Amino acid sequence: MNPIANLYLCAMIKNYLQNLSIEALNPMQEQSLLHLKPGASLTLIAPTGSGKTLAFLLPVIEMLDPVLTEVQTLILTPSRELALQIEDVFKKMKTGIKVNVCYGGHPVKTEVNNFREPAAVVVGTPGRMADHIRRKNFDTSNVRTLVLDEFDKSLELGFSKEMEYIAQNLPGIKTRVLTSATTLNEIPEYIGFNNPVLLDYTENTDPQKLDVSVLKAEGADKLELLFKLVCHFKAEPALIFCNHRDAVERISSLLMIKGIVHGVYHGGLEQEDREMSLIRFRNGTHQTLLTTDLGSRGLDIPEIKHVVHYQLPASETIWTHRNGRTARMHASGRAWLLLAEGDYIPKFITPAPEISEIEDCAKLPELPPWETIYLGAGKKQKVSKGDIAGLLIHKGGLLPQDIGRIDVADHFSFAAVKRELCLNLVATLKGVPLKKKVVKIDIAR
Numbered sequence: 001m002n003p004i005a006n007l008y009l010c011a012m013i014k015n016y017l018q019n020l021s022i023e024a025l026n027p028m029q030e031q032s033l034l035h036l037k038p039g040a041s042l043t044l045i046a047p048t049g050s051g052k053t054l055a056f057l058l059p060v061i062e063m064l065d066p067v068l069t070e071v072q073t074l075i076l077t078p079s080r081e082l083a084l085q086i087e088d089v090f091k092k093m094k095t096g097i098k099v100n101v102c103y104g105g106h107p108v109k110t111e112v113n114n115f116r117e118p119a120a121v122v123v124g125t126p127g128r129m130a131d132h133i134r135r136k137n138f139d140t141s142n143v144r145t146l147v148l149d150e151f152d153k154s155l156e157l158g159f160s161k162e163m164e165y166i167a168q169n170l171p172g173i174k175t176r177v178l179t180s181a182t183t184l185n186e187i188p189e190y191i192g193f194n195n196p197v198l199l200d201y202t203e204n205t206d207p208q209k210l211d212v213s214v215l216k217a218e219g220a221d222k223l224e225l226l227f228k229l230v231c232h233f234k235a236e237p238a239l240i241f242c243n244h245r246d247a248v249e250r251i252s253s254l255l256m257i258k259g260i261v262h263g264v265y266h267g268g269l270e271q272e273d274r275e276m277s278l279i280r281f282r283n284g285t286h287q288t289l290l291t292t293d294l295g296s297r298g299l300d301i302p303e304i305k306h307v308v309h310y311q312l313p314a315s316e317t318i319w320t321h322r323n324g325r326t327a328r329m330h331a332s333g334r335a336w337l338l339l340a341e342g343d344y345i346p347k348f349i350t351p352a353p354e355i356s357e358i359e360d361c362a363k364l365p366e367l368p369p370w371e372t373i374y375l376g377a378g379k380k381q382k383v384s385k386g387d388i389a390g391l392l393i394h395k396g397g398l399l400p401q402d403i404g405r406i407d408v409a410d411h412f413s414f415a416a417v418k419r420e421l422c423l424n425l426v427a428t429l430k431g432v433p434l435k436k437k438v439v440k441i442d443i444a445r
Contacts, residue, residue, distance in 0.1 A: 013058060016093040020054070028201050029055040036177060038063055038144070041196035043187070044179045048297060048324035050201060052179045053089050056147050061095055063145060063175065064120050070142040071115075074170065075123045076163060078154040078297075080105060080271065081278070083123045086149070090121065097121065102128045105271040112137050126154060126162035133169050145175040148191070152180040153297050164190040181297065181324065182317055210323055211334045212353040214345060222338045223254050226310055229336060230260055230288060231361040235368065237281075238306040240290045241322050247311060248290045255288075259364050262288040265295050276444065283405035283416035284370040296321040308336045316348035370404050370416040373425065376440035378409045383435055388415055395432045396425045414444060 013033075017024070025033070028044070029051055036042050036059035046052050060073050077083045080103040087101040100114045102124035111128075115138040124132075133140060146167065148154065154163060167173070167190045176193060178184075183202060187193055217225040230238065242248050245266040252264050263277040263286040280286045282301055289295065296318070304326040313319040326333025337345065337353070345352050373392075377383045385406040392398045392415060404416030417425060422443055429441045 016058070016061075016095065019094045020089070020092055022054075025054075025058075026051055028052075028199065029058065031199050032056060033059050033062075035197045035199065036060075036175070039174050041176045041193040042178070043184070043193075043196050043198045044177065044201075045183060045199070046179075046181070046201040048181055048321065052149070053086055056149070056177050056179065057086075057090060057093070060121070060145055060147065060177075061093075061097065064097060066097075068120070068142060069118065070139050071118045071120065071122050072142055073121045073145040073147065074129065074143050074166070075121065075147040075149055076126050076129060076154065076166065077123065077149045078125065078157050078159060080125060081275075082150060083125060086123045090123075099123065102132060104128050126159040126166065130162040130165050133166060140170050141172050143170045144172055145177070146170060146173050147177040147179070149179050150181065150297060151178045152182050152184060160188070164188070167191060181321060210326065212337065212349065213334060213356040214337045214339060214353050215358065216339045216343075216355055217341065220340045220342070222310065222340050223251065225338055226251065226308070227255065227258055227260070228360065229308065229338070229358065230255070231363065231365060232358045233288075233306055234365050235287055236305040238288050238308060239295060239304050239322075239325050240288065240308040240310050241296065241313075242290065242292055243311040243314065245292055248292060251310065252290050255290075260288060261365075261368060262286055262290060265289055265291040267292065267294050279407055279414050280372055280444075283372060283407070283414070284368050285372045285416060287365070287368050293318055293322065296325065301325070304333060306334055306336060308338065310338050312337065312339075312343065312346060316346075319346070319348065367419060369419060371419040371422045372444040373415045373417050373422065374440070374442050374444040375413040375415065375434065376411075377434055377437065378411045378413050380410050381435060381437070381439075383408060383413060387435055388413055391429070391432070391434050392417065392425070396429050398425065 028046055032042070032044060032055040036056065044052055044055060064072050075086060077086060083101050083103050087099055090099045098119035099121040100119040102111045102122060104125060104127060111132065118138055132138060148163065173192065176191060178187065178191065183200070215225055215229065242251065245268040248264050248266050252262065255262050263280050265274055265277045277289065278301065281289045307323055307326045309322065313322060323335050326335070375388060385408055388406050389403055392403055393400065398417065398421065402418045402421055407414045426442055431438055
């Protein structure tokens with residue numbers, strides 16, 4: 001690259017980082033920029049929360065042809081949540097490049113309409129993208145870059161056939177990227193890798209940041225022990241992992257009876273309910289989230305202080321992914337193993353932690369400081385976070401410190417507001433227009 005082009009690229013990256021409120025690239029992202037060039041094959045292995053999304057987005061953007069008005073890059077992800085996260089990061093960078101997202105549960109008609117004026121970058125789940133390709137809903141001949149994000153998770157969820165079909169129907173692919181949170185034993189031939197570069201950052205993590213504690217129940221039932229532990233956390237964020245959705249629901253019922261404010265997240269919930277649980281957890285309306293291993297990967301959630309293994313992980317990989325929600329990057333955290341009578345610490349947890357004890361705490365945790373407000377307008381109505389903050393402050397009478405995280409979706413939005421102010425706020429804003437239109441405003445249910 002000539003010096004002028006290199007200076008331009010550095011300036012653009014600096015702007016993108018500023019838009020993302022990131023001071024500098026980490027070593028993994030720098031190496032990805034160095035090695036991910038047109039025609040390259042790259043495998044990027046790094047733990048959750050290490051910045052893999054930005055590591056592939058930056059070089060992908062560099063390789064796009066600004067003149068071409070067709071899909072040039074396809075990014076496959078194993079879940080709707082991760083697809084939306086990637087889209088969100090891309091938009092926050094303010095590149096001026098169009099991006100679309102495709103996933104199950106999203107109206108197919110909307111996605112087909114979007115392909116009439118194709119985005120340069122399309123992010124989608126394997127099943128939905130395979131369906132679009134099968135129906136010839138967009139021209140695949142100009143797709144030059146294929147990114148398989150969280151590839152190990154896609155394999156685990158059974159998307160191998162869909163990914164193979166997609167790879168075989170993208171005739172113009174030159175550049176291939178595969179990311180994973182765990183080491184891959186082999187890469188399927190259909191990926192089409194040619195002399196791939198491997199960037200493996202799994203060995204550079206700091207295991208000393210994660211403390212492990214083991215608690216033992218007096219009998220076969222661990223529910224009372226869990227309640228005691230949640231009270232011990234007070235108001236600190238915690239993820240509680242179970243192996244099955246039935247266990248999540250059973251524990252949720254107990255905590256509800258006990259008066260513990262919490263959320264649940266598993267594959268048996270409707271998509272809207274899953275998203276609502278994540279929104280409440282992100283903005284602090286819930287400090288405790290009960291989840292299956294669906295919640296261990298690729299979710300945009302804040303740094304977690306405590307990870308609780310209510311049911312023991314079945315493998316070292318699951319153990320690693322669950323704990324990846326805490327002690328990430330420069331932070332520290334603690335994993336808690338709950339054992340019933342007859343349970344043993346899995347052999348893959350080394351060194352084996354000793355049995356700990358916690359003091360009895362009869363006092364329930366304080367209610368979270370935030371509650372979530374629903375507003376019936378979003379991006380499609382040209383509503384921004386600033387519009388919502390302005391409404392809450394200038395018409396609702398709130399102070400800036402009374403407002404927490406604001407999330408804007410296509411047709412609705414959510415805002416975290418100090419819990420004690422919510423009822424009065426909803427009454428005050430009844431009939432007050434947002435962007436010159438009266439919309440529904442209520443406490444989110």
